[in-house]
Amino acid sequence: MSIDINTGERTATVAARALTKRYGARIALDRISFALYSGEVVAIIGPNGAGKTTLLSILAGALEPTEGEVARAGDKRFGWVPQEPALYSKLSVAENLRLFARLERLADPEQAVARMLGQTGLEDRAHEEVGRLSGGNQQRVNIALGLLSEPPALLLDEPSASLDPRQRERLWEFISALAGHGTTVVFSTHNVAEAERYATRVLVLGDGELLFTGTPAELERAVSEPDAAAGAVRDQLVGDLETAFVRFLHERGH
Amino acid sequence: MRWLFVKDLQILKRSPLLVGLLIVYPIVIALMIGFALSSPPGKPKVALLNEVPTGHGQLSFGNQKINVAKYASQLYQSIDAINVNSRAEAISKVQSGQAAAALIIPADIVSQINSLVTQGAGNPTVDLILNTKDPLERQFADQAISSRVAQVEQAVSKQVLRVAVTDLQETLNGGTLKFLGQTVPLLGLKNSRAIVQGTIASLPKNSPLLPALRQVVNFATLAIDGLGFATPVLSSIGSPLTVNTINLAGKTTPTDSYAASIAVIVSLMFVGVLLAAALLALERSEHTYSRLVRGLISPSGLLSEKIALSASAAAAVTLVMSALVSLFVHLEWARFPLWVVTLALGGLAFAALGVAIGGVAREVSVAALLAFLISLPVAFVALVPGDAVSGTLRTVLDAVAFVFPFKAALQAVSNAFSGAAPGIGWPLVHLAVLTLVFGALARLAMRRFA
Numbered sequence: 001m002s003i004d005i006n007t008g009e010r011t012a013t014v015a016a017r018a019l020t021k022r023y024g025a026r027i028a029l030d031r032i033s034f035a036l037y038s039g040e041v042v043a044i045i046g047p048n049g050a051g052k053t054t055l056l057s058i059l060a061g062a063l064e065p066t067e068g069e070v071a072r073a074g075d076k077r078f079g080w081v082p083q084e085p086a087l088y089s090k091l092s093v094a095e096n097l098r099l100f101a102r103l104e105r106l107a108d109p110e111q112a113v114a115r116m117l118g119q120t121g122l123e124d125r126a127h128e129e130v131g132r133l134s135g136g137n138q139q140r141v142n143i144a145l146g147l148l149s150e151p152p153a154l155l156l157d158e159p160s161a162s163l164d165p166r167q168r169e170r171l172w173e174f175i176s177a178l179a180g181h182g183t184t185v186v187f188s189t190h191n192v193a194e195a196e197r198y199a200t201r202v203l204v205l206g207d208g209e210l211l212f213t214g215t216p217a218e219l220e221r222a223v224s225e226p227d228a229a230a231g232a233v234r235d236q237l238v239g240d241l242e243t244a245f246v247r248f249l250h251e252r253g254h
Numbered sequence: 255m256r257w258l259f260v261k262d263l264q265i266l267k268r269s270p271l272l273v274g275l276l277i278v279y280p281i282v283i284a285l286m287i288g289f290a291l292s293s294p295p296g297k298p299k300v301a302l303l304n305e306v307p308t309g310h311g312q313l314s315f316g317n318q319k320i321n322v323a324k325y326a327s328q329l330y331q332s333i334d335a336i337n338v339n340s341r342a343e344a345i346s347k348v349q350s351g352q353a354a355a356a357l358i359i360p361a362d363i364v365s366q367i368n369s370l371v372t373q374g375a376g377n378p379t380v381d382l383i384l385n386t387k388d389p390l391e392r393q394f395a396d397q398a399i400s401s402r403v404a405q406v407e408q409a410v411s412k413q414v415l416r417v418a419v420t421d422l423q424e425t426l427n428g429g430t431l432k433f434l435g436q437t438v439p440l441l442g443l444k445n446s447r448a449i450v451q452g453t454i455a456s457l458p459k460n461s462p463l464l465p466a467l468r469q470v471v472n473f474a475t476l477a478i479d480g481l482g483f484a485t486p487v488l489s490s491i492g493s494p495l496t497v498n499t500i501n502l503a504g505k506t507t508p509t510d511s512y513a514a515s516i517a518v519i520v521s522l523m524f525v526g527v528l529l530a531a532a533l534l535a536l537e538r539s540e541h542t543y544s545r546l547v548r549g550l551i552s553p554s555g556l557l558s559e560k561i562a563l564s565a566s567a568a569a570a571v572t573l574v575m576s577a578l579v580s581l582f583v584h585l586e587w588a589r590f591p592l593w594v595v596t597l598a599l600g601g602l603a604f605a606a607l608g609v610a611i612g613g614v615a616r617e618v619s620v621a622a623l624l625a626f627l628i629s630l631p632v633a634f635v636a637l638v639p640g641d642a643v644s645g646t647l648r649t650v651l652d653a654v655a656f657v658f659p660f661k662a663a664l665q666a667v668s669n670a671f672s673g674a675a676p677g678i679g680w681p682l683v684h685l686a687v688l689t690l691v692f693g694a695l696a697r698l699a700m701r702r703f704a
Contacts, residue, residue: 061548077549086541090265102257103550129268145545 011073013038013153013184014059019068021054021208028054030208031068036153036186041179043195044188045245046205047254052188053083053157055205059186060155072152077104079146079154083161085138086145089131093122093141096130097148104149116144119174136167143174153184160194172198196241204245206254220244223251255551255559262533262563272532276525277571298395300333301347301356301383303340310364333399341381348385355395356383379496396499403497446470510583511672517579519600519664520633522572526601527625530564530608534696535621538612553700557609557693564608565601572597576671585671592670592678600666603659603685606692613699636661659688 012035021029029051036042044052057063059070060080072078087096097116101109117123120140125133130141139162146154156175160168176198179185189195195202196216204212204219212219223244266273312321336353338344344356358381360366369376382399423429428442441449446469453466537543537556547553576585576593585593611628615621636655655661666681 057544060544062544080545080548082541082544084541086545088261088265088540088542090268091261095261095264099257099261100545100550103546 011038012036012071013040013073014078015071016059017068017071019055019058019065019070021051021058021063022066027208029058029065032205032208032210033068034203034210034213036184038152038182038184039179041175041185041198041200042187043199043202044186044205045190045192045195045202046211047249048190049207050205050254051208052205054208056080056155056157056186056188059153074152076152077149079149079151081143081146081154081156081159083157085130085135085142087130087138087141090129092127092129093117093133094126096141097144100145101148106149112148116148119147120144135162136164139163139167139171143171147178151183153186154178156185156187158188158190160189160191168194192242192245204248206249206252211252211254212248216241219248223247255555258546258551258556258559259563262559265536276529276567279524281521281575298333298354299352300335300395300399301338301344301353302333302335303338303344303356303358305361306359306363307361312364332401333395345383348383354385355399357381357399358383377496379498381498381500383500400497441469511585512668514576514579514583514585515664515668515671516637518572518576518597519660519667521575522568522597522600522663523604523629523633523660525571526564526568526604527608527611527629528622529567530560530605531612531615531621531625532608532618533560533564534609534612535615535618538615539617554697557613557696557700560609560612561602561605561689561693564605565598568601568604569594569597572601586673589670589673593667596663596666596670596678596682599682599685599689600659600663603663603688603692606689606696607659609696610692610699613696614702632658632660636664657688659685662688 015035017033019029019032020027032051032055044055046052054063058065060078062080062082088099091099094113094117097113098109101112106112117126120143122137122140122144125137130138133141139159143154143156143159146156154175159175160171163171172194175185175187179200187199199216201214202212202216202219203210212222214222220241336347338347338356341358344353344358347353348356360379360381363378363380366376366378370378380403382396384396424440425443428445429440430437432438449466450470453463534557537546543556546556551559573593576597579585580587607628608625611624612621615624632654635651636658638651662681662684666678666685669678669681
């Protein structure tokens with residue numbers, strides 16, 4: 001049975017229904033449903049082992065769900081930027097881009113290579129072996145590969161983990177620009193401050209369950225009052241998403 | 255798949271150390287195996303049936319005698335003899351693998367040699383029964399026995415020559431000859447000439463000195479007989495004994511081409527298994543596997559590409575190697591199409607084994623180590639001679655050899671190189687089935703570990 005990605009006035013870029021993933025007896029994802037829309041920047045946050053990478057891998061098509069389904073607008077493949085740069089270190093930047101452009105069966109692979117080199121500012125490193133590049137530049141190539149086919153959604157698994165602050169800043173500028181052009185951006189992160197700053201929506205996962213979906217501000221407000229005189233406590237949490245997030249997980253037994 | 259193929263070739267081109275190792279290492283291993291195979295053989299187990307009655311093992315030529323028992327004891331030093339009591343028992347020992355060969359010395363061997371030497375008639379023959387299942391064992395046994403038989407032949411020849419020389423000297427100088435139990439005086443050619451010359455010089459024409467002339471006539475008769483006797487004697491000097499070789503398992507592989515087959519298959523195995531395992535593990539260690547299989551190429555397509563590339567490389571390397579080996583060892587170039595088919599199918603089976611190994615490894619170094627750890631014992635198990643072990647252990651080794659490609663590839667290549675038994679059809683089918691089985695195992699491994 002297929003799912004309808006037209007939800008009310010807006011058409012979702014991707015809609016997931018009752019996604020479940022089991023590894024033997026262990027449940028990595030438990031009946032997760034949500035929809036993502038054009039131009040959204042969505043952060044998936046949660047403690048280690050919550051199922052963030054599993055969820056992104058299923059959305060990317062790299063992993064099959066045990067149950068449930070994913071519907072994609074136009075059935076186009078999404079851009080996929082795994083946590084570790086998925087590149088051939090013995091090939092040059094241009095050769096990596098060219099290979100995947102050909103595998104994606106793009107109409108003009110050379111034009112796509114030139115476009116991505118320009119977008120990522122790697123023209124002058126085009127003929128360098130990827131293995132000789134810095135971690136930051138490798139991540140740029142990694143992202144460029146995810147964007148080669150101009151996908152409607154870009155999925156990034158902890159994209160800023162190996163970057164220094166300056167590289168991180170450039171990454172988020174780049175991602176914000178993509179979203180500005182209508183690309184749906186979904187990223188997982190342990191850095192809650194990053195989610196607070198750049199995400200328009202957060203999905204909170206805990207032990208494979210979707211615990212919360214809403215804006216960062218809504219997550220801060222969702223933390224319950226600990227006692228009758230807790231109004232002040234809640235006021236303290238507003239503006240501190242990380243503390244609110246930890247408290248939120250704690251209250252739900254995670 | 256074409257672009258992945260090109261990509262892998264680019265990566266290999268930029269990894270000269272890896273490529274160098276993949277080519278040099280198998281060649282070094284092949285040379286070591288060749289050296290080991292060419293080292294002197296040990297004592298082969300030989301079933302020995304000596305039908306010559308005790309006390310009848312002596313050959314006599316004039317005053318000279320040869321004791322065959324002396325040479326039999328030397329034969330015992332060269333082989334690990336298993337004494338048997340009948341021809342059937344000897345054949346049974348060879349068929350069961352308890353003996354690499356059987357030597358049967360018939361009861362009339364001594365009289366046959368005597369007859370050949372003294373009358374020029376007779377065919378002294380020993381039967382050598384060889385198990386051709388294992389060419390190396392066959393050669394060891396054949397060499398050990400043949401060298402001893404050659405010693406007997408040399409001894410007989412030497413004694414016959416002495417007899418002939420003595421006869422010739424007596425013919426020239428005179429003496430006595432024991433013939434048919436009687437002592438016959440020999441005048442000798444020199445004395446005869448002197449008598450005839452003296453008679454001619456001293457007697458008038460028509461003088462009837464009949465006794466002297468009779469002596470000349472008798473000598474001439476004996477000399478003619480002697481020379482007539484010497485002819486078959488001398489003709490028997492070269493090879494008085496005939497060794498009748500009987501093969502129990504059909505046409506055998508010449509040992510040198512068998513050694514070449516082993517060297518080629520070891521190389522095929524290392525290049526095929528290592529390359530396939532490393533190329534697949536590389537996709538995991540570079541984290542590109544999940545990027546590729548999310549719609550760009552199916553996991554089966556990816557495995558097929560690795561198998562095809564590795565098999566092609568292994569077949570190409572070993573074809574060149576075979577051509578070089580053929581400069582030193584006789585390989586049948588007329589069967590070249592079979593070389594190609596065999597090395598291609600063998601390469602596919604080894605590459606499929608390689609991707610099954612690469613499927614469980616996340617790193618190239620782990621994949622390479624696993625490939626070595628699995629390949630080497632598989633090769634050695636397949637090379638254990640049939641009669642080296644018996645019982646349950648042999649069954650286990652046969653089973654292990656059956657489920658890996660080495661033995662089937664070796665049989666196929668031996669046949670392709672020299673037309674040796676047991677034929678090429680079944681080993682090729684076996685290799686094709688193993689390719690599918692290991693390909694399926696690799697697919698399962700990728701599903702489990704990716």
